[in-house]
Amino acid sequence: MPSVADLPAELLSYIFEAYVAPPSANLPTTLRVVCKRWREISESTPGIWNDLLLGSGTQWTQRALEWSGSCPLTVDAVKVQVQERPDWHDSMLLILPNIHRIKGLYVGFPPHHFPGKIRQIMRMLDDCAAPLLEAFRMTGPTNPLAILKLGLNFLSAPLPRLREVRISNCIIVPQCPILGAPQLSSLTIRQCTIWSTMDEVVETLRLLPLLETFRWEDQPPDGATFEGSTLLPPNTLETGPTKLSNLRSLDIRHTIEAIVNLMDRIEMPSSCTIALDASLVNNPATAMVVDAVDRVLSPYLSARFPIGSGKGYGGFVVSDFWHHMARGLTVQWTMDSEAAVDDYSGQKGDLSLALHEGHFDDDEMLSMIWRMVDRWPATRVAVRHIVARHPHVFGNRPSDLSRFIPSWVAILGKFEAVEKLSISSRAIAYLPALLSSSHTRIFPRLELIIVRFAKMTSTDVGLLSTALLQRRDGVHSSSSSKVILENCEVDNVDRPKREMVVALGEMPRPKDKTSIAYLIF
Known part of the structure; x- marks a missing residue:
């Protein structure tokens, strides 16, 4: 069997x-110190x-510039360890x-890089040819x-291969x-001074026929609007959208206003996925927000x-929104009912809408969402999984349901396909x-409730289990209904690495006064 020293140069390059x-x-510098042959082969392996x-x-x-020959380069000057x-x-x-x-x-x-040195680098990027450039981020x-x-x-100079541009915190003509x-095909603009009118935005997009991804983040000052944008329908466009x-x-x-x-x-x-992160900083009327978003979506x-x-x-998620000092709520819809369960996935779903800022409280923003859902059958008729992370999804104060049923409960009643609830402690x-x-019935197909990261008592678990058991009608529900507690604390017993399951038995027969419920650890 040949030794490492006898391996062909081409094979060593691959290694x-x-x-x-x-x-x-x-x-790669460690390869050069092994022997003269390895040094020569490494220096002739551009990649x-x-x-x-x-x-x-x-x-x-x-040396890297010399030894890499004509190999295309990727230069990452953003890494912290590099900038230090x-x-x-x-x-550079x-x-x-x-x-x-x-x-x-x-x-x-x-x-704290000196402005003069920054300008020196920027001048080097003027009027230069970058025929191989595929991705540019600044x-x-x-x-x-x-x-x-x-x-x-x-x-x-012409940029025949440029496919991705990401620019943050710059002034752009x-x-x-x-x-x-x-x-x-991909354009991201974050916190930049670039467009002064919506016509300029649309013109930029019009000139990019291959564009697949467009991300635009801007945080205008309080009370500011973009080109006097309003929530009212536009005047007839001469050439159409x-x-x-x-x-x-x-x-x-x-x-x-700018989003609409x-x-x-x-x-x-x-088939396009949409994520709208809407600031209500100008305090628009609730009805106007609902009508405008309905009109465009x-x-x-x-x-x-x-x-x-x-x-x-298939999936519907309601969670808190936090960004710097702004707070509000976010709703997401996903085609896959399991796609948005992870709190830390960073995914925004297939359709996402965030509302925040202004003088609106969480209940008012939730009310806007429920009114939109009521108008959009696609956001509820096929939803099998609801993920509730916001504390007000199922109410924020005790109420006598026999005397008063909130209007949003009627909207929840239209989520008829829901089989699974994932709930945070809040x-x-x-x-x-x-x-x-007994006065309202929601989620007739519900069979599984998952509670995550909650502190509960046995009584709490019992109430939740009983509520799920009592509402089963034997038509839509199977015999496998469960309440699952993941990483929860029950009666001050913390089981972060164990799963606790409450398995519910058959619905009691008319003459049978007992029901089956057992806790499995």
């Missing part, structure tokens, strides 16, 4: 590439030197003259004296060449799920009373 690739991600750029000083950056190096700027000055070799350029600046400095401006000369790359035929994902964070204004002006495929929902087809989303308080009420 070296695997050695530096994730998840191992070892430094292993890419990750050495910036992270090991100017000397190794220069004192020679970061000098390394070595790399950028090779921009004709760069396929991925991710630029961010160290905190995060501007937080220093207001060093704000970046991407103008008409920024990367002005709408005619900037990177916004008009012919192959651009702009069709974004290839759009697969739309994610907008702005005022509710944009949605009124574009048309997207019914109803055509989309009707195209995706024809009315009367019985089709719709949303469980009034659920037993709601489920066991």
Whole structure:
């Protein structure tokens, strides 16, 4: 059997590439010190030197540029460990003259980087050719004296391969060449000064026929509107809405007025996922919000799920919204009923709507959501799984259901396909009373309740189990109904790694006064 020293050079190159690739991600410099042959082979294996750029000083950056030959480069100048190096700027000055070799350029600046040095780097990106560039990301400095401006000369040479652009905290001229790359399929704009009118936004999108992902995040000052946007229907558009035929994902964070204004002006495929993060900072009238959102989303929902087809989303999630100082709530719908269960997945579902800020409390924002749901059959008729993380989903105060049934309970009654509830500890308080009420019946097919991360007593568990047991009619329900407690504390006993299940037996016969319920640990 041949020794390692006798392996062909080509095979060693493949081994070296695997050695530096994730998840191992070892430094290629260690290969050079083994022997003269390994040093020569490693230095003639271009693909292993890419990750050495910036992270090991100017000397190794220069060597990596030389030994990587003509291999396309990915330059990540955003990594914290890279930006902490004192020679970061000098390394960037070595790399950028090779921009004709760069396929991925991710630029961010160290905190407190001198404005003069930032301008030096930006000048190097003017009027330069980057024929291989496929992905460009830039995060501007937080220093207001060093704000970046991407103008008409920024990367002005043709960009035939550019597919992804992400820009944060910059000033951008709408005619900037990177916004008009012919192959651009993904555009993300965060906290930038760029468009002053909605016409400019739509014009940018119109010139990107291959666009698949558009994300726009902006947080205007209190009381500000975008181009005087309102929730009223637009005047008749001369050319009709702009069709974004290839759009697969739309994610907008702005005022509710700006979001509605944009949605009124574009048309997207019914398969597109939508995430709308709407600030109510201008305190619009509740009825106007509901009518406006209904106006822009109803055509989309009707195209995706024809009315009367019985089709719709399989999962529905209600949770808190927190972002900096803003608070509110978020609702998500997913095609897969299990897709949005994880609190930390970061996924926004197939349709997501967040409402926050303004003088509205949680109950008022929930009321808006319930009124929208009532208008959109697709958001309820096929939902099999509801995930309740917000404390007010099932009420926020005790009420006598025999005298007063809140209007939103009638909306919950239209979720007729629900088989499973996943509930956080904050949303469980009034659920037993709601489920066991003789005055209203919700979720006729409900068979499984999962409670996560709650502190409960045996009495609480019993009430929830009894409520589920009492409401079964033997038609829609099977004999396998359960209440599952995951990572819960019961009677001050913490079982973070165990699952507690309350298995419910058959519904009692008319003459049988007993029911079966057992707790399994």
